[in-house]
Amino acid sequence: MFGTVEEAMKETGADVSVVFVPPRFAKDAVIEAIDAAIGLAVVITEGIPVHDSAYFWHTPPPRATRPGSSAELPRIISPGKSNAGIIPADIAGPGRIGLVSKSGT
Numbered sequence: 001m002f003g004t005v006e007e008a009m010k011e012t013g014a015d016v017s018v019v020f021v022p023p024r025f026a027k028d029a030v031i032e033a034i035d036a037a038i039g040l041a042v043v044i045t046e047g048i049p050v051h052d053s054a055y056f057w058h059t060p061p062p063r064a065t066r067p068g069s070s071a072e073l074p075r076i077i078s079p080g081k082s083n084a085g086i087i088p089a090d091i092a093g094p095g096r097i098g099l100v101s102k103s104g105t
Contacts (some may be wrong), residue, residue, distance in 0.1 A: 006036040015039035016084050027052035034059050042076055042084045 002008035005017050016034040019026060019041060025044040033041040034056065077083045080094035 004036070005033045005038055009036055009038065016082075018084050019045060021045055021053045023047040023049065024096045025050075027056055030056040031059055040076075040084070044086060 002011065008014050010019075015038065017029075017032070017036075017038045019029045021029050023045055026043060026048045030041055032042060066075070076082070077087055077089075077092055079092040083089045
């Protein structure tokens with residue numbers, strides 16, 4: 001367990017952050033990931049206020065590249081390569097197709 005996204009990135013080489021927080025904390029969590037220059041933020045949280053989502057979408061990153069981010073995106077999987085979010089790793093196998101799923105609620 002790590003205290004910050006930046007600490008986790010330094011110690012593990014992580015380039016993806018999965019945000020599992022209540023809606024009122026989501027903006028700060030995503031901003032922390034952006035400030036740490038994460039490559040991708042997968043935001044599981046549903047019900048984030050529109051103003052908060054707009055704020056973090058328009059927050060400039062500290063580097064020239066914009067991290068990918070999507071609110072209410074419960075899963076991204078590339079079987080045999082990566083799995084970020086709330087999806088069992090054993091439901092898919094290696095192949096040519098990856099999955100990005102949007103929340104149904």
